[in-house]
Amino acid sequence: MHTRYSARRWLRFAVGVALMSMPVTPAWADGDPEIGKQVFKQNCSICHSPLPGKVIVGPPLFGVVGRPTTSVAGYNYSPANVAAHLIWTPTQLDKYIENPQKIVPGTKMTFPGLPGPGNAEKRANLIAYLSTLK
Numbered sequence: 001m002h003t004r005y006s007a008r009r010w011l012r013f014a015v016g017v018a019l020m021s022m023p024v025t026p027a028w029a030d031g032d033p034e035i036g037k038q039v040f041k042q043n044c045s046i047c048h049s050p051l052p053g054k055v056i057v058g059p060p061l062f063g064v065v066g067r068p069t070t071s072v073a074g075y076n077y078s079p080a081n082v083a084a085h086l087i088w089t090p091t092q093l094d095k096y097i098e099n100p101q102k103i104v105p106g107t108k109m110t111f112p113g114l115p116g117p118g119n120a121e122k123r124a125n126l127i128a129y130l131s132t133l134k
């Protein structure tokens with residue numbers, strides 16, 4: 001029993017290392033924050049403030065890059081968001097903005113997403129902008 005558990009943990013570790021060392025350049029790495037600011041204004045700012053502490057419909061997105069889900073104290077998150085247990089890394093944000101309901105099923109964020117490869121550049125610019133909110 002004990003050895004089987006260790007082997008599984010070792011495998012998970014090995015897969016993790018392999019994934020981390022993959023030579024991929026993520027799309028968001030070369031995003032333009034100035035263009036991303038416009039994407040934010042057009043798609044997100046009706047519900048999200050870029051400033052700390054300011055709730056509109058959604059939680060403020062100040063400092064969102066790198067923070068865990070459900071970390072704005074006092075914001076009334078949905079049970080779906082509470083149960084998600086994700087870290088908002090650029091990669092995770094990219095997937096979420098592409099299709100919010102797929103990444104956090106049942107989220108109360110009604111925004112349908114910026115789906116597909118056709119919007120990849122938009123998402124990259126947006127995430128570059130979100131990275132400046134700190």
Ligand code: HEC
Pocket residue numbers: 040043044045046047048057058059061064068069070071072076077078079080081082088093096097106107108109110111
């Ligand atoms: C119609 C309003 C609305 C729009 C538009 C909207 N959101 Fe949201 N967003 C929400 C709500 C409401 C939540 C809270 C979700 C929950 O608790 O299930 C949320 C949650 C989030 C979260 C999770 C925050 C956390 O602290 O866990 C992120 C990230 C996010 N939105 C990013 C965006 C981005 C980026 C855009 C623009 C592309 C956007 N949202 C557009 C309403 C919106």
